[in-house]
Amino acid sequence: MSLDPTIASRLKRNDAGLFAAVAQERGTGDVLMVAWMDDKALAKTLETRQATYYSRSRQQYWVKGETSGHTQYVHEVRLDCDGDTVLLVVDQVGAACHTGTHTCFDSDVLLSAE
Structure with a gap:
């Protein structure tokens, strides 16, 4: 499986x-996690709709x-304006964070609305 050359040409690695x-x-719109991909991981994600990093x-x-059972079914993949980040819109089953929490961004609030 390989990434479509049109998509690959737009990526900045x-x-x-x-x-x-x-x-x-x-x-919910919650940001669940940030991970890394390369062309092969993105191609597999686009082909299978299973988040591959x-x-x-x-x-x-x-x-x-794959090992935890905490899966991400990918509904949508978007490329940002600079081509250096992709957004995966997913259905999350179980915890997204390796610590066992729903999101990796729920423990340390550095600034919030007043």
């Missing part, structure tokens, strides 16, 4: 060939929920 992927919950620490691909 870091020195490791990666770009950021933001997962957002379709029903690249682990920098393990240097391998992982499908969200």
Whole structure:
């Protein structure tokens, strides 16, 4: 499986060939997590609708929920205006964060509305 060349030409990757992927919950709009992708991970995500990322620490691909059961079904994928980040709009089953919480952004609020 390979990424459509039209899409690939629009992506801006870091020195490791990666770009950021933001997962957002379709029903609530919650930002669930940020991970990394490369062309192969994005191609697999687009083909299967299963969120597939690249682990920098393990240097391998992982499908969200493959071992935990906490899956992400991908409804929509958007490329940002700079081409360096993709947004995945997903249905999340179970926790999105590796700590077991629904979102990776629910513990440390640095600033909130007054």
